[in-house]
Amino acid sequence: MSPRHVVPAATETPPGPDVLTAHGLVRHFGGLRAVDGVDLTVPPRQVTAVIGPNGAGKSTLFHCLAGAQRPDEGRIRFRGRDITRLPDHRRARLGIARTFQVVSVFPSLTVADNLRVGAENRAGASAAARLLGLPDAAGGRTRQAVERALELAELTDVADVPAGRLPTGTLRLVELGRALAADPSVLLLDEPASGLDDAETARMRALLRRLAGEGLAVLLVEHDMELVFGVADTVYVMAAGRVVASGTPDAVRDDPAARAAYLDPLAGDGEPAPGPGGS
Numbered sequence: 001m002s003p004r005h006v007v008p009a010a011t012e013t014p015p016g017p018d019v020l021t022a023h024g025l026v027r028h029f030g031g032l033r034a035v036d037g038v039d040l041t042v043p044p045r046q047v048t049a050v051i052g053p054n055g056a057g058k059s060t061l062f063h064c065l066a067g068a069q070r071p072d073e074g075r076i077r078f079r080g081r082d083i084t085r086l087p088d089h090r091r092a093r094l095g096i097a098r099t100f101q102v103v104s105v106f107p108s109l110t111v112a113d114n115l116r117v118g119a120e121n122r123a124g125a126s127a128a129a130r131l132l133g134l135p136d137a138a139g140g141r142t143r144q145a146v147e148r149a150l151e152l153a154e155l156t157d158v159a160d161v162p163a164g165r166l167p168t169g170t171l172r173l174v175e176l177g178r179a180l181a182a183d184p185s186v187l188l189l190d191e192p193a194s195g196l197d198d199a200e201t202a203r204m205r206a207l208l209r210r211l212a213g214e215g216l217a218v219l220l221v222e223h224d225m226e227l228v229f230g231v232a233d234t235v236y237v238m239a240a241g242r243v244v245a246s247g248t249p250d251a252v253r254d255d256p257a258a259r260a261a262y263l264d265p266l267a268g269d270g271e272p273a274p275g276p277g278g279s
């Protein structure tokens, strides 16, 4: 049995609600094709992971999806709408939220205030409502969004603590909470387990499953294979700008191309090969 590409290609996916797709994405830097013809689907209610060796093009793909970089070729669609040329802040308004590889919270603001920034980033409509003299409705929506995000990210206990006093693991959750406060339908996570210890990674994994269960389309670019193989519904393996394999974690784990490009060398480096079902 060949398990490769068991996920339908982006072109075959109907433009259903909250599906983010990329088709034929190319991004080059001079002569280097950092992303070289990538098709990818990020469906709701699922965790989709992108893995691959250093320099494979994962971050470049992520930046193209988030709107921080423009692809040179190809199309990105959300809910069937072409958003390829839409800048990142406009994508945020549509409900595509992201986190950053290097945590970028405001250290002097409390956790709740950091999340409020996320809620207001999305709330172009709220700002307009305020101008129109509807402060309570807008403020109420923001408050609700912050409270919900605090609860989802399990940050209620530290809501009033300045973010700068919190350890890295909690700051990753603050970063995620800020994205959630924007009430997204797509969540793009850039190495969410970076700097987390085992217990924090387990907490992150449970949180990502819960978010997918609540209907979000979650995409993560991640080096932590325990997290990826424990949480993802679909894994894309990139090497030299291309997707060399994709499918369920089980299918990818057995895929010769995935093994050759990434998993076997990774295990050979002394890092644990992802076991069945993750940790």
Ligand SMILES: Nc1ncnc2c1ncn2[C@@H]1O[C@H](COP(=O)(O)OP(=O)(O)OP(=O)(O)O)[C@@H](O)[C@H]1O
Binding pocket: 029, 032, 034, 052, 053, 054, 055, 056, 057, 058, 059, 060, 061
């Ligand atoms: N701004 C840039 N200018 C020139 N080359 C770049 C730029 N950004 C990325 N590259 C190159 O594009 C290729 C893909 O890089 P990218 O960061 O997307 O890979 P990656 O899979 O995310 O790697 P890592 O796991 O190390 O973060 C690499 O060869 C990298 O050097």
